[in-house]
Amino acid sequence: MWVKNIVRFNVNARYYANCRAELVVGTIRGIEVRMKNNPTHNRIKSSAKNANGDKNGSGPLQPGTVAPNFELNSTPDQKVDLIHFRGRPVILAFYPADWSPVCGDQLALYNEILPDFNKYAAQLIGISVDGTWCHTAYAQNRQLHFPLLADFEPKGAVARMYGVYDDSVGECERALFVIDKDGIIRWSYVSPAGVNPGADGILRALESLDKKKELAHA
Amino acid sequence: MPNESESPTLSMPVSDRRDHIQGPATAAVTLVEYGDYQCPYCGEAYGVLKKLMPKLGDSARLVFRNFPLTQIHPHAEHAAEAAEAANAQGKFWKMHDILYERQTALEDEDLVSYAGEIGLDVARFQAELFERKFIDRIREDFQSGVRSGVNGTPTFFINGRRHDGPFDLQTLSEAVMMAMNSGQEARPHKHHRPQA
Numbered sequence: 001m002w003v004k005n006i007v008r009f010n011v012n013a014r015y016y017a018n019c020r021a022e023l024v025v026g027t028i029r030g031i032e033v034r035m036k037n038n039p040t041h042n043r044i045k046s047s048a049k050n051a052n053g054d055k056n057g058s059g060p061l062q063p064g065t066v067a068p069n070f071e072l073n074s075t076p077d078q079k080v081d082l083i084h085f086r087g088r089p090v091i092l093a094f095y096p097a098d099w100s101p102v103c104g105d106q107l108a109l110y111n112e113i114l115p116d117f118n119k120y121a122a123q124l125i126g127i128s129v130d131g132t133w134c135h136t137a138y139a140q141n142r143q144l145h146f147p148l149l150a151d152f153e154p155k156g157a158v159a160r161m162y163g164v165y166d167d168s169v170g171e172c173e174r175a176l177f178v179i180d181k182d183g184i185i186r187w188s189y190v191s192p193a194g195v196n197p198g199a200d201g202i203l204r205a206l207e208s209l210d211k212k213k214e215l216a217h218a
Numbered sequence: 219m220p221n222e223s224e225s226p227t228l229s230m231p232v233s234d235r236r237d238h239i240q241g242p243a244t245a246a247v248t249l250v251e252y253g254d255y256q257c258p259y260c261g262e263a264y265g266v267l268k269k270l271m272p273k274l275g276d277s278a279r280l281v282f283r284n285f286p287l288t289q290i291h292p293h294a295e296h297a298a299e300a301a302e303a304a305n306a307q308g309k310f311w312k313m314h315d316i317l318y319e320r321q322t323a324l325e326d327e328d329l330v331s332y333a334g335e336i337g338l339d340v341a342r343f344q345a346e347l348f349e350r351k352f353i354d355r356i357r358e359d360f361q362s363g364v365r366s367g368v369n370g371t372p373t374f375f376i377n378g379r380r381h382d383g384p385f386d387l388q389t390l391s392e393a394v395m396m397a398m399n400s401g402q403e404a405r406p407h408k409h410h411r412p413q414a
Contacts, residue, residue, distance in 0.1 A: 105370030
């Protein structure tokens, strides 16, 4: 029987080298079993948006809005309160799910350019509806050096506050917010589903915060 | 908010002096790849480009820029440095090809043995590799990618605009053909320079 040939099966889905859409879901007789995903067409069908780019009517909070405060768990026994970062810029990266390939790329990229964010003293925070145990495993696997917050219970409450919850799939949209040191949203962006937004927009937003600061001091 | 229907564009123009280019400057289409030598998807893309580029002949050129994701690919940056060290001896593409063909063996001793295989001055190669002579250039490539909206590896730019679709042979061919056909519409791309 084929099933008898399974020597080892890794329940821990390991992301194969992590840079594109492939999950190693197990090992059968020493051969890795991979689950392929199309990073670009992933869930594109469920992503019909209205003109404002949102799927629940309100749309993402716009620049100039005070960033709603929240407190979410980053690990099973640690909470992160947004207000603690007052005094430095914060980048909120809402993403649909841990382990999903496009997110992997996105967070791997942000992880790689943390030094660039650090130049602006900016704190990067990832948020999805996954639970803390899932986040912990994911962050360890990908060696992520920034917190992932669990918008888990009530599910998606923070994403809804920011206008970036996708009711049709029960996940956060792929949305970015840059919040200044005073807690005001200065830039927001919702990416089409399946398209990784990259980091150029974030860096431009951080740069313009810096320029405003320079002007204020001039 | 930025227009979501438009993909980002290349922020650092292609330079004949600086970039690694295969194909003529007169080509109608310039395909820029930001790649990582340890990334298996870049490995797949390498195979696709080996089939695609000869078919396009003189109408397309390929540019390779480094985008090593060092946090997840511990050998990627050194491999990129090896390719740059080979470039210093005029053999960038030979090293580039061998790195993608043997992606699973990118330890330092592998890199040195490839240098010997492609006929480099191994002592010079080793010295330049270990003094990290080309690291600034690699970081410059990387930063230009970040600023251009590179969002994973590989990321392609076709005539300066990020290609957001898959990169199998058919999709990439179609995207290149489309750029070729729309070339006459004189949409100036940042990296298209007037020919002298």
